[in-house]
Amino acid sequence: MPNEQLQNILQQMPKAELHIHIEGSLEPELIFELAQRNGVALAYKSVESLRNAYAFDNLQSFLDIYYAGASVLLTEQDFYDMTAAYLRRAALDNVRHAEIFFDPQTHTARGVPMHTVVDGIWRACQDGPISASLIMCFLRHLSEDEALATLEEALPLRGKIIGVGLDSSELGHPPEKFARVFERCRQLGLHLVAHAGEEGPPAYIETALDLLNVERIDHGVRCLEDPVLTKRLAREQIALTVCPLSNVKLRVFDHMGQHNLLDLLDAGLAVTINSDDPAYFGGYMNANFLAAFEALPLGLSHAHRLARNSFTASFLEPEAKRDFLAELDAVFATATATATATATATVG
């Protein structure tokens, strides 16, 4: 474990979460509750047997069970309850702002109307307890025409969505497959992000930047395989929304000690820490921070930088960003003074 002071700081520092799939926050208990409420049959007999199935070999083996879990979501209230539970839980980790991904196609394909999905999630965000906004993701294993149709369906709800993303099975579905729909979203003034370089090669990060014009890369950990790309990401300060527990659970890295988070930071990249699908990967924001800081030689200055990056890379208004950053810097000024005083007392 990181020392007690560092643990406390990691837990208490204000932070933003920029990579959370709301369907991935659906805990097994809530899956069972919603299944019962909606009369949906599940392939598992109990919460325990469902949780025991959460052993993954790669991204696809997770996605299969993740989409099955989402099948219990039918009504606006279901989407509200799922989102409210995440926001309450995130607040306990001192997440002050969340930019929440949702996968409308997972639901509209089952006959759930787009407005049921968006209104339920959005209404929970309005009710707090933390600041939150919505990013609509296109499923990359489906066609671009289906993504374009999804965008059209979402247009009446444009005011409730700040941006779009790209998720689901990465290999074999490069960013360029979605160039037209992302260009249309750009013209609509939506923020743009995409998963790239999680399982896919560094070339996918490059095409996400050059052909989709994304502002952040979700995951992006494979960028280090390409030194020219790494230098570019550092120069342009393109944020990477890294998800340590997810990367270990989906076998991107064999164990946390092998995670390249510190190498990414040392390369000057704008790295953030996030939970991805916390109900499936073993923890929310602070569990991700603690696991990474336990396994890797990371200290107070890294914690400060990671939390700063989370606000800087967010799509918050400049004034809100400034306020969060000032609050964060004050926390670290106090922590640094305490650490110095403790060290002096120990030496003296």
Ligand code: HPA
């Ligand atoms: O980590 C992920 N990668 C791609 N798609 C996803 N959908 C939910 N989580 C993920």
Ligand SMILES: [Zn+2]
């Ligand atoms: Zn993700």
